Amino acid sequence: MKLTGAKIIWECLVREGVEIVFGYPGGTILPAYDAMLDYPIHHVLVRHEQGGTHMADAYARASGRVGVMFATSGPGATNTVTGLATAMMDSSPVLCITGQVAGSLVGLDAFQETDVTGVTLPVTKHNYLVTRPQDIARTIREALYIARTGRPGPVLVDITKDAQQKDAEFDWDAAAPSLPGYRPDLHALPEEYEKALHLIRSAKRPVILMGRGVLQAGAMRTVQEFAEKTNTPVAMTLLGIGGLPANHPLNLGMMGMHGEAWVNHAIQQADLLLAFGMRFDDRVTGNVKTYAPRAQKIHIDIDPSEINKIVKVDVALVGDLCDVLQELAPRVQAADHSEWLAHIDEMKGDSAVRDIQNLPDTGHLYAAHVIHDLWRATKGEALICTDVGQHQMWTAQYYKQDRPFNFITSGGLGTMGFGLPAAIGAKLARPNAEVWSISGDGGFQMTLAELATAAQEGVKVNAAIINNGYLGMVRQWQEFFYDKRYAATPMLSPDFVKIAEAYGLKGIRVTQRSEVHDAIREAQETAGTVVIDFRVEKEDSVYPMVPAGADLHNMIRRPIPPKEGDYLVPQNVLVESGVDVEWDISVK
Amino acid sequence: MENNMAPHTFVAYVEDKPGVLNRVASLFRRRTFNIESLTVGHTDQAGVSRMTIVVDTDDLGARRVEANLYKLVNVLRVDDVTAQPTVERDLALIKVAARNGKRAEIMQLVDVYRARIVDVTNDSLVVEITGTEDKIESMVDILRPFGIIEMVRTGVVSMTRGAMAPSANPPLVAAMIPEAALN
Ligand SMILES: Cc1cc2nc3c(=O)[nH]c(=O)nc-3n(C[C@H](O)[C@H](O)[C@H](O)COP(=O)(O)OP(=O)(O)OC[C@H]3O[C@@H](n4cnc5c(N)ncnc54)[C@H](O)[C@@H]3O)c2cc1C
Ligand SMILES: Cc1ncc(C[n+]2csc(CCOP(=O)(O)OP(=O)(O)O)c2C)c(N)n1
Ligand SMILES: [Mg+2]
Numbered sequence: 001m002k003l004t005g006a007k008i009i010w011e012c013l014v015r016e017g018v019e020i021v022f023g024y025p026g027g028t029i030l031p032a033y034d035a036m037l038d039y040p041i042h043h044v045l046v047r048h049e050q051g052g053t054h055m056a057d058a059y060a061r062a063s064g065r066v067g068v069m070f071a072t073s074g075p076g077a078t079n080t081v082t083g084l085a086t087a088m089m090d091s092s093p094v095l096c097i098t099g100q101v102a103g104s105l106v107g108l109d110a111f112q113e114t115d116v117t118g119v120t121l122p123v124t125k126h127n128y129l130v131t132r133p134q135d136i137a138r139t140i141r142e143a144l145y146i147a148r149t150g151r152p153g154p155v156l157v158d159i160t161k162d163a164q165q166k167d168a169e170f171d172w173d174a175a176a177p178s179l180p181g182y183r184p185d186l187h188a189l190p191e192e193y194e195k196a197l198h199l200i201r202s203a204k205r206p207v208i209l210m211g212r213g214v215l216q217a218g219a220m221r222t223v224q225e226f227a228e229k230t231n232t233p234v235a236m237t238l239l240g241i242g243g244l245p246a247n248h249p250l251n252l253g254m255m256g257m258h259g260e261a262w263v264n265h266a267i268q269q270a271d272l273l274l275a276f277g278m279r280f281d282d283r284v285t286g287n288v289k290t291y292a293p294r295a296q297k298i299h300i301d302i303d304p305s306e307i308n309k310i311v312k313v314d315v316a317l318v319g320d321l322c323d324v325l326q327e328l329a330p331r332v333q334a335a336d337h338s339e340w341l342a343h344i345d346e347m348k349g350d351s352a353v354r355d356i357q358n359l360p361d362t363g364h365l366y367a368a369h370v371i372h373d374l375w376r377a378t379k380g381e382a383l384i385c386t387d388v389g390q391h392q393m394w395t396a397q398y399y400k401q402d403r404p405f406n407f408i409t410s411g412g413l414g415t416m417g418f419g420l421p422a423a424i425g426a427k428l429a430r431p432n433a434e435v436w437s438i439s440g441d442g443g444f445q446m447t448l449a450e451l452a453t454a455a456q457e458g459v460k461v462n463a464a465i466i467n468n469g470y471l472g473m474v475r476q477w478q479e480f481f482y483d484k485r486y487a488a489t490p491m492l493s494p495d496f497v498k499i500a501e502a503y504g505l506k507g508i509r510v511t512q513r514s515e516v517h518d519a520i521r522e523a524q525e526t527a528g529t530v531v532i533d534f535r536v537e538k539e540d541s542v543y544p545m546v547p548a549g550a551d552l553h554n555m556i557r558r559p560i561p562p563k564e565g566d567y568l569v570p571q572n573v574l575v576e577s578g579v580d581v582e583w584d585i586s587v588k
Numbered sequence: 589m590e591n592n593m594a595p596h597t598f599v600a601y602v603e604d605k606p607g608v609l610n611r612v613a614s615l616f617r618r619r620t621f622n623i624e625s626l627t628v629g630h631t632d633q634a635g636v637s638r639m640t641i642v643v644d645t646d647d648l649g650a651r652r653v654e655a656n657l658y659k660l661v662n663v664l665r666v667d668d669v670t671a672q673p674t675v676e677r678d679l680a681l682i683k684v685a686a687r688n689g690k691r692a693e694i695m696q697l698v699d700v701y702r703a704r705i706v707d708v709t710n711d712s713l714v715v716e717i718t719g720t721e722d723k724i725e726s727m728v729d730i731l732r733p734f735g736i737i738e739m740v741r742t743g744v745v746s747m748t749r750g751a752m753a754p755s756a757n758p759p760l761v762a763a764m765i766p767e768a769a770l771n
Contacts, residue, residue, distance in 0.1 A: 121611065122618050126661045129607075146661060181603060181664040305655035308648060 005133035026072025028099030031164035053083020055425030074112030089412025125153030133168035137175035150184025203272035212239035213277015217321035246400035387419030387443035391466035417446030625743035685735035
């Protein structure tokens with residue numbers, strides 16, 4: 001069958017099961033857009049290619065399917081770079097197809113020509129430049145295969161305009177992927193299993209570190225059974241959240257920079273760490289030299305280049321977590337670590353007192369209140385997408401996720417502007433889910449144009465803005481480490497209610513705790529997308545905090561509030577060491 | 589990566605496709621590995637190129653280089669041949685000034701090194717030498733006083749000794765367990 005290159009693109013995507021694509025047209029991708037009309041494809045016109053790429057990314061994270069993004073050459077393609085880098089850092093399967101100038105013009109600085117494969121090389125798992133129509137089918141099939149297998153990631157396919165226009169023979173079977181160098185299915189050596197079993201058997205104070213790999217492998221159940229059988233407490237990375245229900249007795253909560261104090265202490269005191277699909281990000285380890293000094297370490301990861309990258313481990317089991325655990329789990333013995341668990345419980349100590357939830361209600365609206373109330377009003381079942389900053393950490397801390405794939409956030413790149421487009425992408429992937437984005441006043445303004453996408457598509461998401469009048473997370477660092485010199489962090493914002501209305505959407509403003517519940521209800525009951533502007537306490541900070549590069553056990557804690565009267569913004573900062581002393585940032 | 593830095597030699601078989609060299613070079617740059625030398629050429633197998641890459645790093649770094657190279661979709665096989673018996677060769681062309689009756693003296697030295705003269709003019713010679721990097725460096729030192737006009741070197745190519753030919757595309761790659769790093 002002879003088809004144009006443009007048609008071949010769609011033939012392949014449709015046969016691979018793609019139903020929705022995100023995109024933004026332009027000259028060099030026009031042939032593909034024209035051919036699209038003949039195929040059963042739902043195209044979502046985004047307002048900026050960055051937003052579109054985030055939508056494709058979140059679509060993938062919410063559904064496990066590859067998210068597809070289309071853009072034109074030059075500026076269209078370069079606008080996807082932030083989205084691709086975001087997907088790359090969090091191993092999200094995205095296929096980005098970009099138009100390129102005609103093959104005869106490539107390399108001649110043609111109008112809207114950018115060396116897109118060159119630009120995106122370090123932020124994609126793999127990329128292709130296609131200049132001949134007969135190469136399109138195989139390339140698309142390979143790209144989708146690479147994106148979703150092994151350690152997933154974004155793949156970009158740059159197709160010249162003339163390759164889209166010319167005809168080629170389309171033969172689906174002949175275009176099967178041919179990737180002799182690509183090995184997504186590595187397997188650990190048998191003797192490593194023996195070593196692992198030995199370490200697990202002799203451990204007295206084990207901790208499982210649950211990462212995003214658990215969700216990507218679909219190994220939630222297996223890991224839970226492993227934890228229950230061996231009575232091993234589980235600490236979560238930011239991206240591992242949801243891998244074990246928050247209400248599970250063995251779930252300790254989040255580890256790392258803004259993890260709970262007892263979780264980080266448990267890690268520092270552990271004699272065995274079982275790293276399941278997590279990559280020891282520096283927000284997880286703090287100072288690597290003093291990280292978990294008493295612990296033997298077992299690392300299960302599908303990517304061999306993660307082994308010994310940051311933390312030297314004693315046993316490495318390379319492979320898909322499901323495969324590895326299927327081998328390992330039946331051979332571990334039941335264990336009772338009740339003493340260790342009791343000890344961790346004790347370490348929770350005064351944490352509850354310091355928790356903002358338990359502060360006397362002074363009429364001030366705290367972000368933690370908003371997120372807690374949202375959790376209650378949605379019965380903890382909403383699919384939450386966040387932006388990046390303080391609100392992101394508070395969401396991780398206070399929206400207790402009992403289900404997997406319901407918490408989507410930019411962890412590795414920390415991309416402001418991710419939240420709203422992510423919510424739109426996630427909603428399109430899971431139309432029956434209740435989807436909320438939680439953004440800061442800063443990040444929301446980076447991609448708020450996508451409200452128009454939601455309006456045009458009739459997509460129903462609820463967008464919560466935690467409006468503190470600051471680039472809060474940066475302000476917090478300035479408060480702690482730069483003598484409260486607030487350089488370029490106070491931020492003026494537009495009237496978000498009017499912004500929503502300008503897009504034909506409902507906007508609600510909340511300034512009191514007492515209004516939170518009703519506003520959430522109203523949003524839930526409204527048919528279209530709703531924006532809620534939560535005006536929260538301006539100078540609150542996220543606690544605990546391990547300063548960047550500090551030892552994991554040296555956390556800045558939320559000061560214990562005065563018993564009576566108004567709760568003031570903390571003046572001095574406490575260090576978790578039993579002594580209330582000013583944090584010394586010279587510690588490296 | 590500060591301690592135990594030493595040159596590590598990798599032999600990589602890669603698909604002969606546009607941009608593959610760039611991918612490899614970009615990987616080294618991005619992961620801040622310093623390439624001492626990199627050579628590429630065809631193999632006896634169509635569509636497969638062979639690279640010899642020398643990197644200054646420690647054992648842990650060498651593992652990371654290997655694992656990261658394997659992550660490149662176009663890389664078929666990687667061998668760290670540092671610890672294996674190998675034949676290593678570098679080739680240099682050295683254009684050296686040969687005025688004032690120095691020619692005979694130079695030719696004598698060239699003979700000692702088992703190098704060859706491949707071009708002669710009234711006042712210059714081009715010397716071709718193959719061998720280990722050490723040997724070539726020594727030759728260069730010897731010729732320098734005469735006046736080196738121009739020089740070019742290919743960089744190291746390397747091959748393990750013995751009859752065993754590595755398949756460019758092994759059917760099975762055992763997951764790399766960084767034994768060396770465990771202490
Ligand atoms: C403002 C801010 C603050 C942050 N604070 C914290 C914090 O306090 N605590 C925290 O934890 N994070 C924090 N983060 C996030 C942090 O930067 C990292 O993104 C996060 O820790 C990474 O989690 P991960 O290793 O589980 O996931 P990933 O980075 O996605 O890594 C997943 C790992 O699993 C492996 N894998 C994938 N699939 C499989 C499979 N099938 N089988 C086996 N292995 C597989 C991958 O190879 C990879 O090594 C913060 C981010 C921001 C922006
Ligand atoms: C694109 C981008 N630019 C800059 C940063 C650095 N940064 C991290 S958090 C933050 C502040 C975010 O402010 P806001 O969106 O209001 O959220 P808040 O922290 O106040 O909740 C900034 C500027 C970033 N992560 N991403
Ligand atoms: Mg803010």
